[in-house]
Amino acid sequence: MGGLLEVGDLSLNFGGIKALEGVSLSVAEGETLAVIGPNGSGKTSLFNCITGIYRPTSGAIAWQGESLLGSTPDAITRRGIARTFQNLRLFHNLSVLDNLMVGRHLHFAKNLANAMLRLRGEEIRHRRRCEEIVEFLNLEPVRKSRVGDCPYGVQKRVELGRALATEPKLLLLDEPVSGLTQEEKEEFGYWVHEIRGRFGITVLFVEHDLRFASRLASRMAALDHGVKIAEGTPAEVQRHPEVIKAYLGE
């Protein structure tokens, strides 16, 4: 034990439906862990439990040794966990840059007078940070555009950038490349790789695209019907008979 994030024996029921059943998972600092599994296997539910959107029925979630259970989503983000959503949850009426600035919110000075006055020096610091992300994700041409007007591929990047703007220790990506073209997937793979390499952020991601997942992940876990059926290196997990059964049927 002693990983960055420890999920222990986690269960989540919705009425009679068991979304997660006794899932345990440990995320070590600096790794890229992929969670795979067919539709409805509980991947997103797991994310929602970690980020405080769902309250698990039983089990434990520990972040750097402290429990996250009962914390609100904003408190969890402030402790260094950021995420993206499968179906994107952007602020469509704000510009790309403002979307990133919202991500900076938790680093703004806490005191109310400063919040009201937008102190010059601090403002510039946050803007600069956002510009770094803009440059990193090639968002330069659209930085002033309204996000709602941007194409889907760009929106995916904005959401990634917004999560990065919170300067997390752990980044949760929910199907980062779903709906993207092959070319965009390649780009995204590069960015995820760089996020770990250049920014030193631990990444936990859920992905449907097994090829993408196995190329990026240093370790992999598979879920099916809310139960963890395999864990190990990408090669091991993909060859695991349970995983093959889950994906291809009997």
Next chain:
Amino acid sequence: MIDQMLQYVFTGLSAGSLYALVALGIVLIYRSTRVLNFAHGDIATVATFVAYSALSQQYSFFVAFGAALVVGAAVGVAFYFGVLVKAQREGANLLGMVILTLGLALIIQGAVVWYWGAEPVALPFPISDTRTYTIGAVVVSQLSLASLGAGLVGSLLLYLLVQKTRLGLAMRATSENLMAAQTLGIPTRMVLGVSWGVAAALSVVAGVFLAPALLLDPFFMLDPFLKGFAAAVLGGLNSLPGAVVGALILGVAESLTGAYLAIQFKNTLAFLIIIVVLLVRPEGLLGKEFKERV
């Protein structure tokens, strides 16, 4: 002829600018919580009575005005945290929460009647509505000029807050996508609480400036509230600029109707506007519904 019309337009703008403050508060709360706050006018009523009590005890206007703002904002914030948040936690739906605001309205009305009585009183106001200035051919009273000023300053301050501050950015983010805002570390409850306080304070400003023209009684804000509501629907319930535009249009239209059609229809107009807007352009002049990609 034209002069007279200008006169009516000015009167309408001055009334409209106070409707704008009411409408802005309604929109601010609606777009961030989807709750239509039926106690909006009553919060202003109780706060204006507080100003009345302070003024009757010889406190200066600024002290009284400040006290009214604080009381109004406090009622709004307390209602949000004390009632709405709890109701939401118990799984209340939107309609339930709207009914709760109606309940608050009735409670405030009862409390005001109990404490201050139901007899109309005159608010001792430092700005006169009989002293007038003549600008060109238009005669403006000090009070209508002050109302116009209050409306402008209130709208401007809100604009600066929402568009130019970090708190404003957090407010915009929260109202557009609560869950996303939350996962970016924004304490959304706090932000919404502040929105309730700001909205209430805006309607208090409207109340204090409306009271001298009307008489102060426990129900005096009912009419302005409904006008503000109509203005908000006209401008688009989601749009803050829409609220101002809608309120100014309503104010002028009302004034012209009273002058050229029949004074009896002056109040009917607001509701005609609601009906027509909902039939022809439900999203209002400047409104647009936020859509979520699925």
